[in-house]
Amino acid sequence: MQADPNANLVAQRLREWNVRAVESVSEFCGEITIAVPRELIRGAADRCRQDATLHFNLLSDIVCVDRFPLEPRFELNYHLTSIPRRDKVRLRVCLSGDDPVVDSVIAVWPGANWMEREVFDLFGVRFHGHPELRRILLPEDWEGHPLRKDYPTEGFR
Structure with a gap:
């Protein structure tokens, strides 16, 4: 579904920065x-x-x-989330199962630390x-990653 004008503004500003920055724009239930x-x-x-027009100053999750x-x-x-503009947008990145690596955004939003x-x-x-990518919820010696769909439901033995 084609997105609303606000989404087009975000996409436009990203394309001005880098023509390859936007692969697609979609809207579902009012969320861009x-x-x-x-x-x-x-x-991105x-x-x-940093863009004064967009000013998404909060990484919610x-x-x-x-x-x-x-x-x-x-x-x-x-x-x-842009608190001053009362606006929200979602950036989506897809990663292969063979190479699930992406750049950290901590330098942009320090609050991304625990989320990442x-x-x-x-x-x-x-x-x-x-700066410190290690487990946050599970013990350091835990095997695997339990929210992966191929994680054994009975756990590792």
């Missing part, structure tokens, strides 16, 4: 999602935060979806440039 190539996520995030057995296997959704650690801990997605 902009698909971004994984190699451009940090720059920085553009969304990073959500990971395991689409196993489909490829690309993982989908990361960055939920951004949670996604790493539960799904095994690695964030390049994260």
Whole structure:
């Protein structure tokens, strides 16, 4: 479904920054999602935060979806909020199951620290440039990543 004018503004500003920054724009139930190539996520995030017109000053959450057995296997959704503009947008990045690595956005939003650690801990997605990427919920010696769809329901033995 074609997105509303606000989504087009975000997509337009991202395209002005880099013509490859926007793979697609969609709207569902009034929520805008902009698909971004994984190699451009940090720059796109920085553009969304620093652009005076957009001013997405809050990263509300990073959500990971395991689409196993489909490829690309993982989908990361960055939920951004502009408090001054009362606006929201979601940036989506897809990652292959063979190479679930994406740049960290901690330099853009320091609050991403624990969100990225949670996604790493539960799904095994690695964030390049994260200053302290380690487990946050599970013990350090835990085997595997329990929210992956191929994780054994009875656990490892």
